[in-house]
Amino acid sequence: xxxxxxPIIDLKQACVKAAHEVIAEKGIEHLSLRDVARKLGVSxxxxxxxxxxxxxxxxxxxxxxxxxxxxxxxxxxxxxxxxEDLAAMGGQYIAYAMQHxxxxxxxxGSTWPDTASNSELIRDAVHSFNILRNVLARMHGNSEAxxxxxxxxxxxxxxxxxxxxxxxxxDAMQYLDLVPHVxxxxxxxxxxxxxxxxKSRLSK
Amino acid sequence: xxxxxxPIIDLKQACVKAAHEVIAEKGIEHLSLRDVARKLGVSxxxxxxxxxxxxxxxxxxxxxxxxxxxxxxxxxxxxxxxxEDLAAMGGQYIAYAMQHxxxxxxxxGSTWPDTASNSELIRDAVHSFNILRNVLARMHGNSEAxxxxxxxxxxxxxxxxxxxxxxxxxDAMQYLDLVPHVxxxxxxxxxxxxxxxxKSRLSK
Numbered sequence: 001x002x003x004x005x006x007p008i009i010d011l012k013q014a015c016v017k018a019a020h021e022v023i024a025e026k027g028i029e030h031l032s033l034r035d036v037a038r039k040l041g042v043s044x045x046x047x048x049x050x051x052x053x054x055x056x057x058x059x060x061x062x063x064x065x066x067x068x069x070x071x072x073x074x075x076x077x078x079x080x081x082x083x084e085d086l087a088a089m090g091g092q093y094i095a096y097a098m099q100h101x102x103x104x105x106x107x108x109g110s111t112w113p114d115t116a117s118n119s120e121l122i123r124d125a126v127h128s129f130n131i132l133r134n135v136l137a138r139m140h141g142n143s144e145a146x147x148x149x150x151x152x153x154x155x156x157x158x159x160x161x162x163x164x165x166x167x168x169x170x171d172a173m174q175y176l177d178l179v180p181h182v183x184x185x186x187x188x189x190x191x192x193x194x195x196x197x198x199k200s201r202l203s204k
Numbered sequence: 205x206x207x208x209x210x211p212i213i214d215l216k217q218a219c220v221k222a223a224h225e226v227i228a229e230k231g232i233e234h235l236s237l238r239d240v241a242r243k244l245g246v247s248x249x250x251x252x253x254x255x256x257x258x259x260x261x262x263x264x265x266x267x268x269x270x271x272x273x274x275x276x277x278x279x280x281x282x283x284x285x286x287x288e289d290l291a292a293m294g295g296q297y298i299a300y301a302m303q304h305x306x307x308x309x310x311x312x313g314s315t316w317p318d319t320a321s322n323s324e325l326i327r328d329a330v331h332s333f334n335i336l337r338n339v340l341a342r343m344h345g346n347s348e349a350x351x352x353x354x355x356x357x358x359x360x361x362x363x364x365x366x367x368x369x370x371x372x373x374x375d376a377m378q379y380l381d382l383v384p385h386v387x388x389x390x391x392x393x394x395x396x397x398x399x400x401x402x403k404s405r406l407s408k
Binding site for chain 1: 311312313315316325326329330333352355356357359360362363364365366367368370371374375376377379380381382383385386389390393394397398400401404405
């Protein structure tokens with residue numbers, strides 16, 4: 001992807017895309033602004049017009065992953081019934097993680113750069129979390145107590161989803177002596193158990 | 205740790221310990237038998253008496269982590285009531301992960317070496333999983349159907365625990381705008397929800 005006459009207006013986005021490619025090819029620890037510049041066919045100094053350091057660029061890459069992830073969650077089939085909607089979102093969460101293991105790992109399995117605290121990354125990450133909060137708000141309402149319960153349940157559900165996909169992607173599960181029926185039904189069982197726990201909680 | 209006259213009988217264990225230290229100091233990707241030999245003050249060839257390759261040694265390091273982890277789970281306070289016992293084990297699981305992040309990552313967050321399929325590693329990993337299965341067997345019994353349910357529930361509980369500790373160790377949670385009450389009560393809430401789901405399931 002050589003483009004020496006890249007307009008300045010596009011360079012910022014092009015850097016993010018090129019950095020993403022460098023990470024995919026060489027691993028996150030080998031990202032450098034020099035490689036990004038080389039990939040874009042621009043001077044070594046050019047990326048610095050938009051990113052003060054490699055870490056600023058890395059934060060932008062992870063932020064873009066969060067925006068894609070949020071769009072993917074939003075593209076689920078939507079349901080009137082919040083429980084069905086929650087299940088649809090869970091299915092979409094797993095599909096994203098399995099289809100985009102690198103991006104998933106960048107968001108949830110790697111150390112964010114120190115520059116993250118002042119970046120769009122936080123905003124985009126919170127936006128993804130808010131998609132889950134919004135579905136739970138349809139169950140809990142919007143009182144002050146409800147806001148606490150929404151966040152506790154969001155953390156419970158997120159723990160389940162994150163644990164499930166990282167275990168499914170790991171070697172540990174592969175080597176366990178589970179019968180095929182169990183292996184194939186783990187996601188469904190996890191959804192069922194979340195649903196049971198939520199129903200019991202909401203009926204109180 | 206220099207010991208030129210290390211008896212052969214101890215070299216095998218010493219290699220595992222030294223490899224663990226090299227990983228802690230330099231990272232898993234920089235483990236080499238050469239560094240292990242240097243650390244032990246033995247010839248470069250000496251570790252090969254016990255480990256055919258770096259990967260064989262790495263599998264032995266991870267296996268040792270699983271044995272320590274299993275001992276830690278077994279050292280929990282034991283209860284007659286299986287639900288209380290399950291909660292005690294969950295607390296112990298979290299404590300281990302938070303106190304031993306490197307070892308936790310080696311077991312559950314890294315790619316196992318290809319040699320794993322023929323090693324003690326699988327046996328030790330399954331042994332850890334069996335600790336959870338054994339508590340669940342006290343709830344479900346030992347019928348054929350029960351064995352399926354034990355494994356489905358074990359995967360549900362493990363997903364929760366693994367998701368919880370990796371999220372707590374990640375940057376993503378740190379940057380979420382959660383109020384302190386929520387942050388402090390996430391583990392308790394996750395335990396409560398597991399307990400509710402299990403109770404409902406067992407009462408059917």
